[in-house]
Amino acid sequence: MTPVVASEGEPSTPGPGTSDPALATLAVAMTGIVKRFPGLVANDQVDFDLRPGEVHALLGENGAGKSTLMNILAGIYRPDAGEIRVHGQPFEATSPRDAIAAGIGMIHQHFTLVPSLTVTENVLLGLDEPRFRLRLQEYGERIAALGERAGLRVDPEARVWQLSVGEQQRVEILKMLYRGARILVMDEPTAVLAPQETQELFRTLRTMTASGGSIVFISHKLDEVLAIADRITVLRKGRVTAAGIPAAGRTRPELARLMVGRDVLETIDKPPVTPGAVVLEMRDVRARNDRELPALHGVSLEVRGGEILGIAGVAGNGQTELAEVITGLRHCTGSIRVNGTEVAGRPPRASIAQGVAHVPEDRHGTGSAPNLSLTDNLVMKSYRSEPIARGWLLDRLAARRQARDLTTAYEVSAPSVDTEARLLSGGNLQRLIFAREIATGPSLMVAVQPSRGLDVGAVATVHRLLLERRTAGAAVLLISEDLDEILAISDRVAVIYEGRIRGITDSAAADIETLGLLMTGDAIDGSDAGAADA
């Protein structure tokens, strides 16, 4: 316990040596953290600590301040008040660089990889070494070895665009480990992962903690939290409601109550609805993905009014493309009729005119305009008609009124309707997009991962709203990786695998096992004629 004298110039290496034995046992100790944004307090006197070798889950409703707190730890924001110690040392980061120098690495929900570069190049990007000659081979081997030890197998020479989402995430983790991170902050890492990938991630995390690393794990999926976390801290409206309670023995409803402050009804009732006329009819639809490779191989399906068709599948099997051809965002061949009108190969306007609403998968890239206000974002689909349009003019008061109504009704929390959309928390942006789309009263709702990033309460709301549309006679195409979600609200289920639809069944008759096998492409050798051509 010799006090470390801060040496001139060189930053001292973060290590266990410290003056305070009580704090020294903690990897991170944040006390009294306050962070204000114009119009709200995102973190209000928050205490948070992280022990070496533990997975500490951070829970809370959308907009509770989880990402903000961790952005502070990762040196992206500066707190307005409070103190942070890392391994007992006072820690004041002004940039992510400072944080990583102290061994803290954050993995955001949006990956920051360069798609056209290789894994090795991505890992080395931004480092001072190698300096002039890149010697990629040698570094690639080092990175592979590091990955091997951490249980993160990736090909160092692969280009990032060729990797699956799960693999890309592994590269992100590797990048942090290579920079010497011992404390890993993961902001909703599993939101984009398939169940198997989640299991793999958990194995990696356990390897890390076994060797003394610590992990902060943010997630809205309570089952995962119960599976991986040692301790749990819950935030509600910027304040701590449970500080580092042990995870063992907790239940979902208990956690939900801590987050929301009241009991959350997760069961939903699904009234029987007699399906009406066919709203969406697809015949032999083929399309290519962004890399110009075939992504849909002759998809045919039908959705009737008053019916929810769930499309299950592991990400990257053509879901994005399926949604995009229906909504006119992607070229295709074949026939797509909405309410009897052909929309294949027509611009998005044609689908919108037929009452097609679309909750896109990519909420930042496609679903919103980040630097425009909430109002501008909320009227994207309704600005052409009364009361917002007045001839060729735009009634700004009416637009603001609509924005205010929508944010209230769908609980999008933001300081005002003039706030820029990029400042919303992840879940609030998702709420905004969902609100905008469902408020158009669509006859066909194409919802891709509609509950991604939403807290438990909001997930239930989204499901309830989709069921309400169904009762109102609309057709719903629900594309999701979450089998529980699909089985809970769909009437029929289909599986998409490598651009083909297989096994459409009644969801009452569907069982998870079979669906799981269909999703991974096992099981159906020979049973599916379309699988023969390649």
Add this chain to the structure above:
Amino acid sequence: MSAGMPVRRHWLPIGLEAERRLDTPRWLPLATLGVGLLVALLISGALLAIIGADPLLVLRHILIASFGSLGVLSDTLVKATPLMFTGLACAVAFRMRLWNIGAEGQLFLGAWGASAVVLVPMLPAGVSPFIVVPVMLVCGILAGALWGGIAGWLKARFGVNEIITTLMLNYIAIQWVRFWVFGPWSEGGFQLSRQFPREAWLPRLTDFASVVRDFAGLTVHLGLVIAIVCAVLVWFWLSRTRTGYEIRLIGDNPRAAHYAGIDIGRTVILVMLVSGGLAGLAGMTEVSGSVHRLQDGFSPGYGFTGVIIAYLARFNPFGVIVASIAFGGLILAGREIQPAGIPSMIQGIVLFCVISSDVLLRYRLRVVRR
């Protein structure tokens, strides 16, 4: 883990660190503009001191030379008028991240279109100015719009980069005008046309000297009023109309705009037509209001300065008016100050500083001890 973070070496005990800003307060853009101008002033002052001039005296002289009396103020506004139009032309396009750097060519074509009314001639001699001037305005706008529209159409139809096309169209337009003033419209073999008849002149203040004595010699013309009206119209168009909303949406996220059902190609053409039309007005008002004839090289690069004006104004139409007047002053002072390079040097420094000050919008700087 094995590979540690490479140690950064610091040569100084203190340093400046940049921290990315995540929130931009409303007052910030104006404040950074102020900082930029201040730094520009200090640098210019230092340079002037080095070459042995008294910076304050020079500054005073510039101010007097461009804003010191009604006469020079009027001259400043005459210089500012074409800049307002080209600045607006660029601002409109830049809002949508459409990099129209062809305002110069569109200006030339607009001037040509307006001149054609007089020089072809398209109207019989002796027609009332109330007919000639509006016809010239329309022809100027149409010719400029055509020139902008070509680039817009190429972009919308074939995805051709508008930076290249608008740049190239500049050369064509300039040579086109050169052809006409050297050839068919040349007056006595000089590279200029004959002077326009009085009914093709935009009214100037001095024309009303018989009513208000003080107006005598003030050459500021109706183009200034048209420019200000255009600024208001552009502001209204961008902020209060459906098309304006579409332009803002495309400018921020074209994918989202496409998803919202907006026809991006159509909007690209429309915006290039408007942008070109505004630049065309610059040409029309310049020949009809100030030069009174078409001549080779009548624009000292108003179209290119428009790019800078739009940028300084942060694409705000009213900012364009202010920035144009400031630049008009600097251009005018160029005639008064010796050596002649000084004002353009100051102009360059101002630009450099103001544009660099943009970094303050995106980063917060702080001094740190190592």
